[in-house]
Structures are given as structure tokens and as C-alpha cells.
Amino acid sequence: MLSSRTRWERAPNRLSLALDARRRRGEEVVDLTVSNPTEVGLQAPAEVLSLLGDAGGAAYAPDPRGLLPAREAVAADFARRGHSVAPDRLVLCSSTSEAYAWLFKLLADPGDNVLVPRPSYPLFEFLADLESISVRHYPLVYDGAWHVDLAAVEEAIRPRTRAIVLVNPNNPTGSFVSRTEAGRLLGLCARRGLSLVSDEVFADFGFAPDPSRVTSFADDGAALAFSLGGLSKSCGLPQLKLGWIAVSGPAEQRAEALARLEIVADTYLSVATPVQRALPGILARLPDLQAPIAARVRRNRGALDERLSGSPATLLASDGGWTAVVQVPATLTEEERVLRLLERDGVLVHPGFFFDFAREAYLVLSLLPRPADFDRGAARVLADVL
Numbered sequence: 001m002l003s004s005r006t007r008w009e010r011a012p013n014r015l016s017l018a019l020d021a022r023r024r025r026g027e028e029v030v031d032l033t034v035s036n037p038t039e040v041g042l043q044a045p046a047e048v049l050s051l052l053g054d055a056g057g058a059a060y061a062p063d064p065r066g067l068l069p070a071r072e073a074v075a076a077d078f079a080r081r082g083h084s085v086a087p088d089r090l091v092l093c094s095s096t097s098e099a100y101a102w103l104f105k106l107l108a109d110p111g112d113n114v115l116v117p118r119p120s121y122p123l124f125e126f127l128a129d130l131e132s133i134s135v136r137h138y139p140l141v142y143d144g145a146w147h148v149d150l151a152a153v154e155e156a157i158r159p160r161t162r163a164i165v166l167v168n169p170n171n172p173t174g175s176f177v178s179r180t181e182a183g184r185l186l187g188l189c190a191r192r193g194l195s196l197v198s199d200e201v202f203a204d205f206g207f208a209p210d211p212s213r214v215t216s217f218a219d220d221g222a223a224l225a226f227s228l229g230g231l232s233k234s235c236g237l238p239q240l241k242l243g244w245i246a247v248s249g250p251a252e253q254r255a256e257a258l259a260r261l262e263i264v265a266d267t268y269l270s271v272a273t274p275v276q277r278a279l280p281g282i283l284a285r286l287p288d289l290q291a292p293i294a295a296r297v298r299r300n301r302g303a304l305d306e307r308l309s310g311s312p313a314t315l316l317a318s319d320g321g322w323t324a325v326v327q328v329p330a331t332l333t334e335e336e337r338v339l340r341l342l343e344r345d346g347v348l349v350h351p352g353f354f355f356d357f358a359r360e361a362y363l364v365l366s367l368l369p370r371p372a373d374f375d376r377g378a379a380r381v382l383a384d385v386l
Contacts, residue, residue, distance in 0.1 A: 005129050014335065015351075018342050028346045030377035032365045035322065037236035040368050042292055044237055051281040052240075057274035064266035066092025066244070066276060073280040074229075074244050080286075081203070083218040089254070091245045091261050094270040096201055097127065099228045099245050102264045104131040106257065107195050108162040114197075115156050116165045117148075119173060119355040124165065136161065139358060145317050146175030150184050163195040164188075168214065169202050172325055172355050172364045174318030176206065176213035189223035195249075195257075196225040201233035204290055205297065206320035213319065217248060224249035224257055231275075233322075235282060235289040242275045297322055297367040300374045304365070307378055313385045322367050325352075328385045330361040337361065337384065345380040 012020070022029055034040055065071065071087035078085040093099045100123075108114065110132035116124040118137040128135045138153040140146050153164065164185060169176045177185070177198075189196050198217040206215070218227040230243030247258050282289075301315075304324055308315050316325040328337065334351035341347045352362030363381065367374075 005132060008126070008129070015338055015342065018339055019348060022342065022346070029342070030347045030369075030373055030380070032347060032349045032369060032374065032377045032381075034366050034368055036238060037293060037368060038239065040296075040370055040373075042236055042296065042368070044235070044289060048237075048282060048285055048289065051278035052274045054274065054277045057272075057277045060273060062269045062273075064262045064269065065090065066265075066271060067273070070242075070276040070279040071244075073283045074246075077283050077286065078216070078218055078246065081215060083216050085218045085246050085248075089247050089258065091247070091258070091265050092271050092276065093243045093245065093265065093268075094241045095232065096199060096228050096230050096243045097123065098268075098270060099226075099230075099243050100124075100127045100197070100199075101131065102261065102268075103163070103195075103197055103226055103245070104128065104133055105264055106261055108133045112160045112162045113158065114163045114165055115153060115161060117167060117170060119170075119352070119357045120167050121171045122354060122356065133162075137356070138164075140170065140173060140175065142173075142316065146170070146173045148177060148181045148185070150181065150188075153185070154188060157192055157194070161192075161194060163197050165197045165199070166217075167199040168217075169206065169318075169320045171202065171321055172323040172350075173316070174202075174321035174323065174325075176210070176215065176319045178213050182214040182217065186217075186221045186223045186225070189225075194223065196223055197228070198225060199228045201229055202321045203229070204234055204286075205294060205322065207298065207301075207318070210319065216246075218246040220248045220250070220254070222250075224253040226257075231279075231282065235286060236293050237282070237289070240275050240278075240282075242271055242279065293322075293368070296371075299371060300324075300367040300369070303371070303375060304367075304378050307375075307382055311382055311386065313382060316362075324365045324367055326363045326365060326381070328361050328363055332361070334360050334362065338363070341381065341384055345384060347377045347380045349377075349381065 071090045075087045113134045116135045138156045139149045203215045217225040225248045227246040232238040314327045338351045350364040
């Protein structure tokens with residue numbers, strides 16, 4: 001009587017069981033997986049949240065694409081980053097997850113598939129299942145820096161492939177797409193009749209400027225493309241639930257996609273009026289919202305790099321984002337190591353297989369925790385591999 005789309009494995013894994021048991025006993029857990037800024041002392045100033053009290057939020061006059069002043073504010077933010085995006089090429093939604101759901105509805109029929117990167121955040125399979133489509137993987141490869149395996153992308157395309165998904169910068173590798181890779185991917189999509197979906201939620205958190213990389217696909221190119229962003233990561237405001245989709249590409253394809261996407265958006269009308277009204281004021285404060293997060297990430301990554309120097313563990317190179325990938329000796333399986341770290345040392349980290357790394361052994365650490373917690377947890381991780 002229930003849909004097969006939601007017939008997921010729900011049994012808790014060994015790590016979840018061990019974590020629950022430790023917390024029930026009231027024992028310390030140094031959480032190096034936390035990805036919520038509001039849990040680690042990075043809350044927005046009260047004056048930002050006060051913007052939600054705009055009296056205009058009491059009225060309801062929805063626009064399927066989002067209120068025009070809100071879209072104009074997003075367009076201005078794209079301009080800040082060097083991209084010309086007209087407000088009528090933007091559609092607001094409640095989150096990046098919802099953006100994916102809408103785009104999978106727009107681009108694919110049941111039984112179709114989309115290509116997604118490996119490693120990457122374990123979300124796409126669930127979103128695809130809910131739209132009755134499937135995912136196929138293409139690899140990111142590491143040789144001292146991360147790269148898209150372009151030959152493998154083309155080999156992964158099948159007759160029912162409809163889109164290539166990028167996470168730029170990737171989570172957890174922190175790697176941006178290079179200009180060369182971007183051009184070849186857009187050309188491939190144009191030749192094969194595919195769309196490109198670029199998740200750019202961490203784009204403002206690059207560690208250093210680099211003209212060789214692409215931070216957005218919002219400029220018109222050879223193929224239909226969708227650039228995703230939102231307040232959750234760009235402003236550290238996951239509680240406000242507002243995201244956006246910028247549509248780019250050849251004019252006819254772009255216009256048809258926008259017309260259909262507007263109907264999808266009109267079906268849901270999911271974005272609350274108060275946050276749309278507040279959006280111009282929030283984005284005007286973007287530098288102040290991002291600075292504490294960027295400083296925390298840089299500080300923790302620097303401390304981790306210094307701590308691991310000369311050890312058997314290696315901090316993999318990264319261009320940005322909120323996570324660090326550490327390669328550790330494969331003397332234990334990832335599952336054995338993360339369980340030992342939790343049960344013996346009280347430290348919670350992600351195993352590489354959580355992000356679908358192709359081989360062992362990797363640990364993935366969030367760079368958001370408070371410095372004292374991060375240093376304490378990182379010291380225990382290092383002690384475990386020595």
C-alpha cells in the first residue's frame with residue numbers, strides 16, 4: 001500500500017547505534033561532523049533575523065518565480081560575483097534540495113537517469129528515488145588536486161541520461177571545476193542533448209582566488225544550465241529556508257525551461273513571504289555573515305594541517321568549502337576506525353564511504369566546530385593513527 005520509491009533501508013548502522021548508546025550514557029562526544037553553523041556559535045546577529053518582522057510579510061501575493069525585489073537581490077549578488085543574471089531568469093524555492101526535486105521533475109521522466117559525482121554528499125539517490133529516476137556516477141580523481149574525469153563522464157552517459165550534476169565546489173572534496181573542465185562539460189551537454197545542474201552553495205567559500213576555476217555556470221553558455229544557491233550555506237542561515245535557481249543557456253531552451261519551471265514552482269509556492277521580503281536586507285549583510293564562517297574554516301583547516309604534518313595521515317588538497325578530507329593508513333577499515341574513535345576516544349567523524357569514496361581509507365571532518373572542540377577532536381584522530 002506504500003510507494004516503492006520510499007522503500008529505503010532504515011536499519012541504523014553500527015556507527016549510529018554506537019553514537020546513540022554513548023549519548024544515552026551521557027558520555028562526551030566531540031562532534032567533528034557538525035555542518036550546522038547555528039550549533040557552533042555562528043548564529044546570525046539579531047538584527048538580521050529582525051528583518052523577518054517586515055510588516056509586508058503579513059500580506060500574501062505570491063509570484064511563482066518569487067517576489068521581484070527578492071529576485072532582484074539575488075541578481076545583484078550574482079553581479080557581485082561577476083555574473084550577469086536578469087531577475088526573470090531566477091526562480092526561488094525553499095532549499096537546494098527542493099531545487100533538485102523541481103529540476104528532476106523538469107528534466108527527467110520516470111526511468112531516466114542523471115549523472116552525479118563520486119565522491120559527493122549522499123543526497124542524490126534519495127532525491128532521485130522520489131522522482132522515480134536513478135543516478136549514475138562519474139568519478140572525481142585525485143593526483144594532488146581533484147579533477148573531473150571527463151572521459152568517464154562521457155562513458156557514463158546512456159540513452160536515458162538527462163543531466164550532469166556538479167557540486168562546485170564539491171562536498172566533501174572542496175574542489176572547484178576548472179574553466180577547461182567547464183567548457184568541455186558544457187560542450188558535451190550541448191552535443192548529447194543534456195542539461196547541466198551546478199550546485200554552487202559553497203561558491204563564496206573558496207580559500208584563495210584562482211582565475212583558472214569557475215565559480216558559477218549562471219552565464220549563458222552552449223548548453224541549458226541551472227545554477228543553485230541559497231541562504232543555508234552562503235549566509236549560514238539554514239533556518240530561513242530560501243534557495244534559488246538561475247537558468248542559463250541558449251535562448252529558446254532557456255525560455256522553455258523557465259516557462260515549465262514556473263508551473264512547477266506555482267504548484268508548490270513553498271517560499272514564505274517574510275523571508276522573501278527580508279532577502280534584500282539579508283544579502284546586503286552578506287560579507288558580515290560570511291566572515292565568521294570563513295575565518296572559522298580557515299583557522300581549523302590551518303590547525304589541522306599543522307597537526308598532521310609529518311604524520312601517517314595526509315590532509316588532501318582543497319580549494320574551499322566547509323570540510324576536510326584526511327587519508328589515513330588502511331590498517332583498519334573505515335568503519336572499524338570511526339567506531340574505535342567514537343567508542344574509545346569520544347570523537348565522531350565521517351567515514352569516507354559515507355561520501356561514496358571509491359576506495360579506503362579516508363575520514364571526513366567538518367571545519368565548523370568551535371576551535372577548542374576541533375583541536376581536541378583532531379588530536380584524538382591523530383593519536384589514533386600514530
